[in-house]
Amino acid sequence: MRKGTHVVAAVAALACAVTLGACAQIPTSGPVRVSTANADPQVDIALLPQGPAVGAEPRAIVSGFLGAAVAATTSPKEFQTAREFLTDDAAGTWDPDGSVRVVREPPLLEPSVSGVDVKDGETVEVAAHATTIATLDTAGTYTEVGNPRELSYRFTLTQAGGEWRISGLDNGVLVPANLFANQYRATRLYFPAEGNIKSFVPDMRWFPRQSWRRDAVQELLAGPPEWLQGATRSLVPEGTQLVSPSIQDTDGNEPVAVRLSEQISTAPAAERSVVAAQISATLSEGAGRTVAVDLFSDTSRLSVDQTDVDLPATIVQAMALQDDQLYRVEDGRLVEHDVPVDLSALDPTALALSPATTPVVVRDGTDQIVNVSSDDEGGPVTLIVGPDLAAPSVDKFGNTWSSGDTGELQVSTKTVEVVEVEPDWLSGRKVLSVSVSPEGSRIAVVSQAPTGTQVQVAGIVRNGEKVPVDLAPPISVAAPVARVEEARWSGLTTLALLASDGEGTSGVWNAGVGGLPGAGGQSKQLPGLTDVVQLAAGVADKGIMVITKDGDLEHEETGVWQPLAEDVDLVAYPG
Known part of the structure; x- marks a missing residue:
């Protein structure tokens, strides 16, 4: 068989549908039933797919079915029209919710070779070729595919009463990426x-x-x-x-x-x-x-009282280190910080601060995590010691996180007791980056194995004293992004990633924990910078900050990098 060049007409036609706005956020605190969301509304557009035409050939039947299946998610008829392209038996057994595959482009159709004369009861086969870039399970969880490859999806068609209908097919639907966010x-x-x-x-x-x-x-x-x-x-x-x-x-x-x-x-x-x-x-x-x-x-x-709830948010401003002096980053400039620190005997290579302002923590060289805002008369207090430690992250409960030996994390508690967290899924992997979310219930971990780097997010299991004791089984994030070095929380369910090509070129990506809103779920690289060495991000419109190889501190605003200061050593948001 020779691959055809026909693009599924019904699916391609849907690409002309109005593009919908990005998913927006609700308020981060206050009475849920009273406060006002600062967001653009999403608009639902109903598409009305057409049923099979009289006398349609097998390829047209498959094309029409694929288009009707995609349109069903917004159509008042749901999958009723799509089932019109199937035989009665197939219509009764096909499960459209069995799987959703997000494909890079509309499928290409390739019919099997068949005789000129086909009698009732005989079958032909049509193959649809598509490259899956993400999947959606029955619970609505979106997962990007790390190594997309073209697959063949085969449809068996039977002619009965002079009309072709699909009698054999896989469960689920194929959704082109440019239509996914619409549907x-x-x-x-x-x-x-x-x-x-x-x-x-x-x-x-x-x-x-x-x-x-x-x-x-x-x-x-x-x-x-x-x-x-x-x-x-x-x-x-x-x-x-x-x-x-x-x-x-x-x-x-x-x-x-x-x-x-x-x-x-x-x-x-x-x-x-x-x-x-x-x-x-x-x-x-x-x-x-x-x-x-x-x-x-x-x-x-039922009688239900109003209640105040909190959503994750970075409240405290970012801090920067310049010439061994701490500064607050306010209104696009550096303002000298009033928390005294003594860095004279240290080699700060990473900075972290608590959502409660203190402690302020630095990595000293590569093998020591130190609290530099301690009231101890002895000066800075050593929290974690070990080779090649990841940049620290301080959670809302005052615990300081970093890496440990292969397959483990180390956490220094408020009492300066160090506990080890060794989830099974980190076994055999070296931790490169850790970042705890503002509410303290989730952690983003970048780890490395001989097969490459991986970004994973998991729930944090704590005891009654808020000390972490384990991590839940993780979900994978940004699988297509290679050589990730650092991950930081940049939204309620988004991460900012620092990735490098291994040859001196580095850039920043946005990735969604469960898919990136506004990008059809897919991870997206931010243009404009290729020499980033450090990354910081905050939740609830705080934005992303980076330090370049030349020491320039820059802030991302609506896709544009704005310079803030020069000769900056380190920068961090709380967390």
């Missing part, structure tokens, strides 16, 4: 932190636009994903289900009715209010406003 809605779910139910931890998912509200609430009811187990919890009583098959948005500020099964009424009032806040925060994603929620137990409206 699937980026939505953050929010789960209560294990040690503080009013501290929300976000988890990015992607749902079909036609059913995103229903799917999002169902996933909230299902509880935290594996990678957040032990770091977050569910307050939803076991067995609670969504009673209504759909959740309809309302005009203006009217509450959205969410009808759950009677188990929800057994939740304590305080926890029920947090569940309502979870749903409100999730439904507010991209709405341009805070969506109020009325909870129902079947048909009975």
Whole structure:
């Protein structure tokens, strides 16, 4: 067989659909049901796919099916039209939710060689060739593919009654990358932190636009994903289900009715209010406003009090080190810091500070992590010692993180006790970078093995004293980005990455933990700089800062790098 050059017409036509806005954030604190989201609303566009034409040839049938399957996520008919291209038996067994493959370009169709005359009951085969760059599982979790390669998806067609229909195919759908964000809605779910139910931890998912509200609430009811187990919890009583098959948005500020099964009424009032806040925060994603929620137990409206919750945010300004002097980075300039530090006997090679301003921590050379803001009359206090330590990260509870031997992390607690965290998934890997999220429930780890570097994010499991004891199984982030050296939290569910080509050229990438909103899920390189040596980032519009090889401190603003200062040694946001 010779590969055809025909691009799936129905799928390509959808590329003309209006591009939707990026997923926006909701407020980071305050009453969830009252405050106003500072965001551009996402607009849902319904596409109406066409059914099979009379007398259509096999290739046209497959082409039409692929287009109808993609359009189904926004069509009021959902997958009804797509099933018209299938035989009755295939229509009854095909599961469109079985898998979603995001492909680089619309599939190319290649028919099998067949005879000129085909009798009823005989079959032909059509192959669709496409390169998968990401997958979406049944829970809406987006994962980029590290080494994309072209695969062949085969469709068997049968002619009955003079019309071709698909009788054999794989479950799932193929979605071209340029259409993915139009058809699937980026939505953050929010789960209560294990040690503080009013501290929300976000988890990015992607749902079909036609059913995103229903799917999002169902996933909230299902509880935290594996990678957040032990770091977050569910307050939803076991067995609670969504009673209504759909959740309809309302005009203006009217509450959205969410009808759950009677188990929800057994939740304590305080926890029920947090569940309502979870749903409100999730439904507010991209709405341009805070969506109020009325909870129902079947048909009975429940009394739910308003509650204040917190979303991850970097509150304190960045700090920079210049000529052994600490400065605050304020309004585009360096302002001398009032915390006394003594760096005279140290060789600072990395800087970290607590979300609570102190401690201020530096890496001394490559083998020592030191608290330089200690009140101890003896001066700086050594926290962690070891060869080739990763740049430190200080969490909101005052614990200082760095690397350890292969396969482990070292954490210095507030009492300067060093604990080792050795998750199974780090076995045999050298840790290059660690970064704890502002709320303290997640950690981004860059590690290295002979096969290359890997960026992973996992929930942090802590004991009653907030000391970390383990990490949950991780999810992979930015798999296509090679030679990552450093990762820093730059948004609720985004990371800024410093990557190098190994030959002196380095740059900054944005990557999504669960997909990057506004980029169709895919990691994206920021243009303009190729000589970055250090990276810092903050959550909630703080932005990204870098230091170049020449010591220039630059700040990224809407895709443009703005110079702030020269001859800067180190820079860090809290965390």
